[in-house]
Amino acid sequence: MINTLNIGSKISTLRKKKRWSQGDLAKQSGVFREMIGNYERNANTPSIEVLINLAKVFNVSVDYIIGEGELAALDKELLKRIEDIEKLDEATKQHLFFLIDNIIQNYKTKKAFNK
Structure with missing residues (x-):
């Protein structure tokens, strides 16, 4: 179900906004580069722990990444x-x-x- 939220697109957009490669994001977040690619293609869904870590790395809320909630569009x-x-x-x-x-x-x- 989470994949329908297009988390991959949000991760990709946030990564590109910082001008990071997938490898850069992998280093920042402690996730394998291959997994970052899988998340961005919506081939895999990040765990809650990974979502929390990505939110910290990007300085956004988890709601922002998953695109849900009243304040999801706010950083x-x-x-x-x-x-x-x-x-x-x-x-x-x-x-x-x-x-x-x-x-x-x-x-x-x-x-x-x-x-």
């Missing part, structure tokens, strides 16, 4: 920032949201005019 850096924002007082949060909203609106406007 750990973004999640950490969200957690930090949650700890702010309400006035500071509102100020931050105002700034973020303006930056996003500016980005969307630039993107719209560059089409």
Whole structure:
């Protein structure tokens, strides 16, 4: 069942984003290079232990690798920032949201005019 989640594609994408070869990822994760290839082709499904290790190596959540869960599309850096924002007082949060909203609106406007 896990193979239908296309874990292999996510592992491949994360590996390429770091500009690592399969051998590089094998060294980082302690998994044989051949197994990395099998995972990426969805010929084998990583064990829970391997998924946890890969998540640590890529600095993402296991949910992110398997593509499940409400926050699956968010990496750990973004999640950490969200957690930090949650700890702010309400006035500071509102100020931050105002700034973020303006930056996003500016980005969307630039993107719209560059089409």
